[in-house]
Amino acid sequence: MTITTSTESGTGVPLRPDALLQVRNLRKHFPITQGILFKRQVGAVKAVDGITFDIANGETLGLVGESGCGKSTAGRTIAKLLEPTSGNIIFNGADITGYSRSQMRPLRSEMQMIFQDPFSSLNPRHTVGTIVGAPYRVQGSLSDKDIKTRVQGLLERVGLNPEHYNRYPHEFSGGQRQRIGVARAIALQPKLIICDEPVSALDVSIQAQVVNLLEDLQSEFGIAYIFVAHDLSVVRHISDRVAVMYLGQIMELADRDTLYSQPRHPYTHSLLSAVPLPDPDSGSRRERILLTGDLPSPINPPSGCVFHTRCWKAQDRCKVEVPLVREISAGHQIACHFPEDRPVFGQGGQTIHGPAPTDQELAAQERDRDLARGGAVTGENIAHETELGWQKRQD
Amino acid sequence: MTQTIDSSASLPSAPPTSFLEVRDLHVTFPTDDGMVRSVDGLSFKVERGKTMGIVGESGSGKSVTSQAILGLHNSTRAQVSGQIWLDGEELVGKSSEEIRPLRGNKMAMIFQDPLSSLHPFYTIGDQIVEAYRVHNKVSKDVAKKRAIEMLDRVGIPNAAKRVDDYPHQFSGGMRQRVMIAMALVCDPQLLIADEPTTALDVTVQAQILDLMRDLQKEFNSAIILITHDLGVVAEIADDVTVMYGGRAVEQGSVRDVFYSPQMPYTWGLLASMPRLDRDRKGRLDPIPGNPPSLINLPNGCVFSPRCVYRDRVGAACVTDRPDLTPVSDTHRVRCHIPAEQSQRIWLNELNPNL
Ligand SMILES: Nc1ncnc2c1ncn2[C@@H]1O[C@H](COP(=O)(O)OP(=O)(O)OP(=O)(O)O)[C@@H](O)[C@H]1O
Numbered sequence: 039m040t041i042t043t044s045t046e047s048g049t050g051v052p053l054r055p056d057a058l059l060q061v062r063n064l065r066k067h068f069p070i071t072q073g074i075l076f077k078r079q080v081g082a083v084k085a086v087d088g089i090t091f092d093i094a095n096g097e098t099l100g101l102v103g104e105s106g107c108g109k110s111t112a113g114r115t116i117a118k119l120l121e122p123t124s125g126n127i128i129f130n131g132a133d134i135t136g137y138s139r140s141q142m143r144p145l146r147s148e149m150q151m152i153f154q155d156p157f158s159s160l161n162p163r164h165t166v167g168t169i170v171g172a173p174y175r176v177q178g179s180l181s182d183k184d185i186k187t188r189v190q191g192l193l194e195r196v197g198l199n200p201e202h203y204n205r206y207p208h209e210f211s212g213g214q215r216q217r218i219g220v221a222r223a224i225a226l227q228p229k230l231i232i233c234d235e236p237v238s239a240l241d242v243s244i245q246a247q248v249v250n251l252l253e254d255l256q257s258e259f260g261i262a263y264i265f266v267a268h269d270l271s272v273v274r275h276i277s278d279r280v281a282v283m284y285l286g287q288i289m290e291l292a293d294r295d296t297l298y299s300q301p302r303h304p305y306t307h308s309l310l311s312a313v314p315l316p317d318p319d320s321g322s323r324r325e326r327i328l329l330t331g332d333l334p335s336p337i338n339p340p341s342g343c344v345f346h347t348r349c350w351k352a353q354d355r356c357k358v359e360v361p362l363v364r365e366i367s368a369g370h371q372i373a374c375h376f377p378e379d380r381p382v383f384g385q386g387g388q389t390i391h392g393p394a395p396t397d398q399e400l401a402a403q404e405r406d407r408d409l410a411r412g413g414a415v416t417g418e419n420i421a422h423e424t425e426l427g428w429q430k431r432q433d
Numbered sequence: 434m435t436q437t438i439d440s441s442a443s444l445p446s447a448p449p450t451s452f453l454e455v456r457d458l459h460v461t462f463p464t465d466d467g468m469v470r471s472v473d474g475l476s477f478k479v480e481r482g483k484t485m486g487i488v489g490e491s492g493s494g495k496s497v498t499s500q501a502i503l504g505l506h507n508s509t510r511a512q513v514s515g516q517i518w519l520d521g522e523e524l525v526g527k528s529s530e531e532i533r534p535l536r537g538n539k540m541a542m543i544f545q546d547p548l549s550s551l552h553p554f555y556t557i558g559d560q561i562v563e564a565y566r567v568h569n570k571v572s573k574d575v576a577k578k579r580a581i582e583m584l585d586r587v588g589i590p591n592a593a594k595r596v597d598d599y600p601h602q603f604s605g606g607m608r609q610r611v612m613i614a615m616a617l618v619c620d621p622q623l624l625i626a627d628e629p630t631t632a633l634d635v636t637v638q639a640q641i642l643d644l645m646r647d648l649q650k651e652f653n654s655a656i657i658l659i660t661h662d663l664g665v666v667a668e669i670a671d672d673v674t675v676m677y678g679g680r681a682v683e684q685g686s687v688r689d690v691f692y693s694p695q696m697p698y699t700w701g702l703l704a705s706m707p708r709l710d711r712d713r714k715g716r717l718d719p720i721p722g723n724p725p726s727l728i729n730l731p732n733g734c735v736f737s738p739r740c741v742y743r744d745r746v747g748a749a750c751v752t753d754r755p756d757l758t759p760v761s762d763t764h765r766v767r768c769h770i771p772a773e774q775s776q777r778i779w780l781n782e783l784n785p786n787l
């Protein structure tokens with residue numbers, strides 16, 4: 039594929055206008071309101087705060103980061119299950135940012151979603167046939183008999199028994215339920231599937247079965263995936279390119295091998311160094327970076343570089359100046375003033391500690407907690423999920 | 434090297450030699466569908482200052498085992514047999530009145546989900562004070578000082594102030610620290626941690642594992658760490674028990690199990706996980722099929738319906754239950770493949786392709 043690159047003003051990120059999906063400066067803020075009769079906005083959860091990336095046809099982009107960093111919100115906003123606050127989503131050449139529900143409906147065949155929890159993601163009162171056949175029924179172009187034939191074909195394709203057409207979800211194991219979710223998502227041969235932690239709830243041995251299935255379907259149908267996960271090993275296995283998120287922003291984005299063998303962002307280094315390896319002697323060979331504290335609140339993200347409160351490399355500049363995303367080599371973007379040069383899994387076995395939180399930071403965290411507690415965080419209703427047989431959000 | 438296993442473990446009459454000895458433990462739940470054999474003849478030992486990692490898929494009996502040690506099974510619903518020796522005292526058969534003074538005092542537990550094990554309506558401080566005063570006759574003020582000390586020890590910043598907060602005011606990682614503080618407040622000699630980091634991010638998991646390691650050094654406690662994450666086990670366990678279908682299928686030192694595993698299920702676990710410390714594989718090697726129902730266990734080897742090495746043995750796999758057989762002083766394996774052959778399979782066929 040030839041990639042024509044252009045540079046959007048304000049970001050140093052080269053873009054691929056021919057990409058299947060282009061996400062530009064996307065933001066999703068959830069307003070926090072107070073008051074019962076007269077609701078006034080007292081703040082916002084900046085769940086996704088300006089992310090930019092592309093996905094080509096048939097490609098897998100991994101999205102990793104700590105819990106609450108905005109991975110699921112990014113996925114749901116791109117799928118238009120949540121209204122974007124600002125930015126653009128260009129899918130298949132069309133800017134769908136402002137599309138209404140009815141404008142989105144025909145696109146649902148091309149963009150699907152698979153969710154984490156195989157136990158709550160399938161309607162317990164519907165048979166497998168009804169669940170997997172729902173996308174065809176919404177489309178309304180096939181007879182019941184044709185739908186049944188297609189669904190049985192799909193069940194077979196994902197490794198389930200086509201005879202189990204009339205069974206209910208509770209009769210299946212976790213891995214089998216996730217296969218049902220996969221069958222539903224591929225029913226209309228989508229170009230893009232947003233997978234939100236599709237294997238996180240599964241045992242390792244079953245995880246591998248589902249990962250292999252997703253890879254097979256990709257090579258068979260040329261589907262592109264956004265693969266949201268917090269397991270860095272699984273993401274390395276399945277992704278072509280990987281984006282590392284922190285507090286709603288992309289810290290680093292690179293092709294898989296570069297990201298895992300030559301990461302440059304201090305946050306990527308700390309994530310990789312924290313993964314426990316199934317090798318008892320590795321501890322003495324590895325360098326470990328121990329981050330202190332937890333993710334700061336996305337209501338009041340830190341000034342300057344959002345990672346500076348936990349970064350062991352932070353300097354004064356980091357507290358005041360936002361590091362712009364820039365490309366440091368072809369296809370490798372980072373947002374950091376002081377990129378890291380050391381090799382990953384470095385020698386020595388010593389431990390580097392992040393800074394301890396200051397009293398001001400602790401006080402600010404407490405304020406945010408109070409704010410989040412006192413004010414109602416307005417959730418958004420995602421009515422069109424049900425229309426597709428997509429499940430309710432469970433977080 | 435710790436001596437995890439010795440053949441006397443199967444002789445119920447020999448006196449215990451280790452701090453904790455579980456011998457031939459069976460836990461069975463009678464249900465409408467039949468008998469659920471959740472734990473079926475499990476034995477292991479843990480010394481003070483050492484960590485036993487228990488790994489296995491969900492439903493393999495890990496939590497039921499820990500509940501049995503803590504005496505949490507309801508005698509009308511669960512049938513528990515075998516022996517559990519804690520510091521020379523046999524726990525199986527004790528009434529809940531007899532076990533209660535030990536729980537929280539001599540042995541304590543850290544659960545997977547700290548939010549559901551902390552009471553939402555009481556402050557963190559009140560809950561730790563309560564846990565302390567159950568076993569120590571001290572005033573509330575003294576207990577509160579102790580609570581603050583423990584919170585500080587597990588790395589809660591501003592402990593003197595945060596002690597009056599409610600659980601929902603803490604993040605997931607901080608709640609897990611609180612659970613650890615509460616578990617350790619009475620200096621237990623045995624700590625059972627059931628998936629203590631499963632709900633946490635890797636960065637926070639690394640902090641918690643570090644903390645557990647430090648505290649173990651300080652208090653010389655015996656730890657049972659239950660997890661499905663082989664990376665976590667490799668990082669902090671001294672000995673490992675791999676469970677499948679309610680029984681131990683491989684037991685040994687952490688180096689035995691990770692550097693020379695000899696049982697096809699252990700191989701399957703190691704081969705199915707993608708590894709950051711190896712070259713990326715083109716394709717993962719899953720274990721085919723699903724875990725067994727504990728009501729209708731397969732004949733022969735419980736793992737046989739999913740085992741790709743069955744053909745190398747023949748009929749015995751589906752007719753005879755293999756015993757847990759010692760292959761060295763520290764290492765035991767439940768499989769019909771002869772030890773020399775399984776060593777060759779591991780070295781030549783599996784290890785190079787992980
Ligand atoms: N409907 C909502 N209203 C208000 N805040 C929300 C809403 N949904 C998510 N958030 C907040 O947005 C932030 C990002 O949440 P998101 O679910 O995207 O995280 P995530 O990266 O997927 O985390 P995890 O790994 O735990 O799934 C969090 O602080 C979360 O609490």
Ligand SMILES: Nc1ncnc2c1ncn2[C@@H]1O[C@H](COP(=O)(O)OP(=O)(O)O)[C@@H](O)[C@H]1O
Pocket residue numbers: 462464469470471489490491492493494495496497498510727
């Ligand atoms: N109270 C109970 N009644 C019936 N079956 C139970 C009960 N508790 C656990 N089990 C069964 O025992 C088996 C082992 O459970 P558990 O020890 O919780 O597994 P894990 O290894 O995931 O911790 C499972 O099949 C589970 O369904």
Ligand code: SF4
Pocket residue numbers: 303304305343344345346347349350351352353356361373374375376377
């Ligand atoms: S900009 Fe500064 S604080 Fe942010 S990651 Fe880079 S070095 Fe750390």
Ligand code: SF4
Pocket residue numbers: 696697698734735736737738740741742743746750755767768769770
């Ligand atoms: S006894 Fe047979 S079926 Fe069981 S693990 Fe060994 S080879 Fe496989």
Ligand SMILES: [Mg+2]
Pocket residue numbers: 109110111234
């Ligand atoms: Mg999520």
Ligand SMILES: [Mg+2]
Pocket residue numbers: 495496627
């Ligand atoms: Mg369990």
